[in-house]
Amino acid sequence: MDRSVVPAVAAALALGWLAGAVWVPDALGPLTVLAVAAAFGLRVAGRPTGRAWPAVALVAAWLALGFGGAFWLQAQPFAGLAWVLVVVFLVPLPVVPWLYARSFDDAGPGDLEGRP
Numbered sequence: 001m002d003r004s005v006v007p008a009v010a011a012a013l014a015l016g017w018l019a020g021a022v023w024v025p026d027a028l029g030p031l032t033v034l035a036v037a038a039a040f041g042l043r044v045a046g047r048p049t050g051r052a053w054p055a056v057a058l059v060a061a062w063l064a065l066g067f068g069g070a071f072w073l074q075a076q077p078f079a080g081l082a083w084v085l086v087v088v089f090l091v092p093l094p095v096v097p098w099l100y101a102r103s104f105d106d107a108g109p110g111d112l113e114g115r116p
Contacts, residue, residue, distance in 0.1 A: 006042060013038055029067035033060055055099050062092060 013035050020031040037060035044056060066088035073080035 009042055010039065013042075029071060030064075033063040033067060036060070036063055055102065058099060059096065062095075063088070 017031055017035040021028055024031070037056055040059050041053075041056045044053070066084065069083045069087060070080050073083050
């Protein structure tokens with residue numbers, strides 16, 4: 001992907017999410033999953049490795065699981081809050097950065113972007 005279109009696509013994603021939040025608030029969960037997956041996909045697009053796309057799919061699945069569980073537990077406020085705090089915030093703290101790092105080619109210890 002041409003890097004000059006990245007800011008325009010990112011702005012369109014943000015504006016689309018805001019418009020969806022205002023006009024279709026019931027679809028906020030799925031819209032958030034799509035927007036985050038698209039933004040993450042935009043970030044990893046053009047990478048020479050194919051390991052990035054499974055990472056995008058796993059992040060989208062994690063968000064769908066988080067929002068789906070919160071929707072399912074909406075009648076139980078404490079359980080829903082606990083689900084969101086644990087699944088959406090606490091569990092991904094170590095997992096998402098590790099998953100993102102695994103999407104890069106191994107450069108070796110001490111190397112930054114494959115440079116000595």
